[in-house]
Amino acid sequence: QRKHQIVIVGGGAGGLSVASAALNQRPGLDIAVIEPSESHYYQPAWTLVGGGAYDIDATQRAEADCMPRQAHWIKQRVATFEPDHNQVTLEDGSTVGYDYLVTAAGIQLDWGKIEGLEATLGKNGVTSNYSFELAPYTWECIRNFRGGKALFTYPATPIKCAGAPQKILYLAADHFRRNGIKADVHFCTAGNAMFGVPFYSEALDQVMAYYGAAPDYKHNLVAVDGPHKKAIFEVGDDKKRVAVDFDMIHVVPPQSPPDFIKTSPLANEAGWVAVNAGTLRHDKYANVFGLGDCTSTPNSKTAAAVRAQSRVLVPNLLAVIDGEEPAQVYDGYASCPLTTSKGKMMLAEFVYGGKITPSFPADPRVPRRTYWWMKTTLLPKMYWDMVQGRPGPDWHAEREFPKALPAIQP
Numbered sequence: 001q002r003k004h005q006i007v008i009v010g011g012g013a014g015g016l017s018v019a020s021a022a023l024n025q026r027p028g029l030d031i032a033v034i035e036p037s038e039s040h041y042y043q044p045a046w047t048l049v050g051g052g053a054y055d056i057d058a059t060q061r062a063e064a065d066c067m068p069r070q071a072h073w074i075k076q077r078v079a080t081f082e083p084d085h086n087q088v089t090l091e092d093g094s095t096v097g098y099d100y101l102v103t104a105a106g107i108q109l110d111w112g113k114i115e116g117l118e119a120t121l122g123k124n125g126v127t128s129n130y131s132f133e134l135a136p137y138t139w140e141c142i143r144n145f146r147g148g149k150a151l152f153t154y155p156a157t158p159i160k161c162a163g164a165p166q167k168i169l170y171l172a173a174d175h176f177r178r179n180g181i182k183a184d185v186h187f188c189t190a191g192n193a194m195f196g197v198p199f200y201s202e203a204l205d206q207v208m209a210y211y212g213a214a215p216d217y218k219h220n221l222v223a224v225d226g227p228h229k230k231a232i233f234e235v236g237d238d239k240k241r242v243a244v245d246f247d248m249i250h251v252v253p254p255q256s257p258p259d260f261i262k263t264s265p266l267a268n269e270a271g272w273v274a275v276n277a278g279t280l281r282h283d284k285y286a287n288v289f290g291l292g293d294c295t296s297t298p299n300s301k302t303a304a305a306v307r308a309q310s311r312v313l314v315p316n317l318l319a320v321i322d323g324e325e326p327a328q329v330y331d332g333y334a335s336c337p338l339t340t341s342k343g344k345m346m347l348a349e350f351v352y353g354g355k356i357t358p359s360f361p362a363d364p365r366v367p368r369r370t371y372w373w374m375k376t377t378l379l380p381k382m383y384w385d386m387v388q389g390r391p392g393p394d395w396h397a398e399r400e401f402p403k404a405l406p407a408i409q410p
C-alpha cells in the first residue's frame, strides 16, 4: 500500500495553501496531494469575468504549475475515507495510507437540483458565474441585453462566496445604467435579507435602491424553462409555485458537501467534515484536519477564509506531529469583496458572530475605488501567493463604526 506522512484531499485553494506552507516551514515533510483536476482555478475572479472586467484565461493555471515541487501529486479522485484504518480509497480501488489527513475537497454544485437547468445553461439567456465554462457567457448575456427582465438568484442552501449572487447583479445593473438600457432587475433569493451580517446588509439595501433593483425574498428557484424563458420559484413559507418571465437569468446552483464526504465517517449530520471551529482539528479523529468549503465551521465559505484557516491549520498540524496540542485558533474570519459597480467595491470583512473586523480603519460599508483596484489587481496576486504558501499580511481587527449608515455611492 502507498503511504504518506500527510495526505491532503483536494488541491484547490485550501489543499495547496496547506501543502505549500507546511513544506515551506518543514521541507522534509512527506506530503501527498490527491487532486484529479489538471487545472487550478482562481474562482473569485469569475464574478469579474461575468461583469466583463477580467480575462477568463487568467483565472486558470495548470495544476502541475501550482503543486509544490516536493509534494507527491496523486492525480485521482478519492472515493471513500476509512479514518479508522488511516487510509483513503481512490476511484481505481487502490488505497493510500497516512499518518495525518487534511480534507480540502471544496463544495459540490448541485446543478441537477433545479429542474431543466442543465439542459439550458449557456443558452437562452441562462447563465452562471459558478463555472469556468459559463462565466464568459454571463458577460455575453449582459452585453447583449437590450432591455426587459434580468433575474439573479440565490439558492436555499449554504454556498461558497455568499456575496457572489448579488455582486454580478450590481455589475449588470451598472452596465445597463451607463448604457441607458431599461432593465427590470430582481434579486430572487431564498433568504430574507441581502446579506448574513446586518451591518453590511443595510448598506447593500442602499445599493439595491440606488439601482432601482427589487429584492424578492423567499424566492427559491426550482425549475427553469430556457426555450420559453420562464423561471419557476417556490415563494414564501407555503412554497407557492410562481412562474416569472425573464430575458436573462443568472443562476447560483444549490450546493452541498461533496457526496463522498457526506457518506463518510468524517461527516457531521449535515454532511460537512466535522472539525473544531477554532483549531480545525477533527472532532473525533485526532490525526485529521480540515479547511475550506467542505468543513463544518460556521464561517462564510470564501478563499479569504481559507487564507486565515491555513495560518491556523499548518502550525496546529505541525504541533500535533510534534506530539503537542494545537495552540492556534481560527476566529471565523472571512471577507466578501462586493463589487457595487464596475469601478467600486465594498470590502465586507467579519468573524464568527458577525463581528466587524476590517483590515483598514475606514468605514467598510463605503464602496471605494481603491478596493476595486485591490479586487482586480492585488487580490489575484495574493491568491496565487497563498497557494504557494505565502498567505501575506493579516491586518483584520475588531473596530467600531457609527451605527448610522454613511453615504453610499456605488
Ligand code: FAD
Pocket: 009, 010, 011, 012, 013, 014, 015, 034, 035, 036, 037, 042, 043, 044, 045, 046, 047, 076, 077, 078, 079, 104, 105, 106, 107, 129, 130, 131, 160, 161, 164, 258, 260, 291, 292, 293, 294, 301, 302, 303, 304, 305, 306, 335, 336, 337
Ligand atoms: P476549492 O478551491 O474549490 O478546491 C477543492 C478541490 O478539491 C478542487 O480542486 C477539486 O477538484 C478537489 N476535489 C473535489 N472532489 C475531490 C475528490 N473526490 N478527490 C480529490 N479531490 C477532489 N472567495 C473569496 O475569498 N472572495 C471572492 O470574491 C470569491 N468569489 C467567488 C466567486 C465565485 C463565482 C465562486 C465560484 C467562488 C468565489 N469565492 C470567493 C470562493 C472561493 O473560490 C472558495 O471558497 C475557495 O476556492 C475554497 O477553497 P477550497 O480549497 O475549500 O475549495
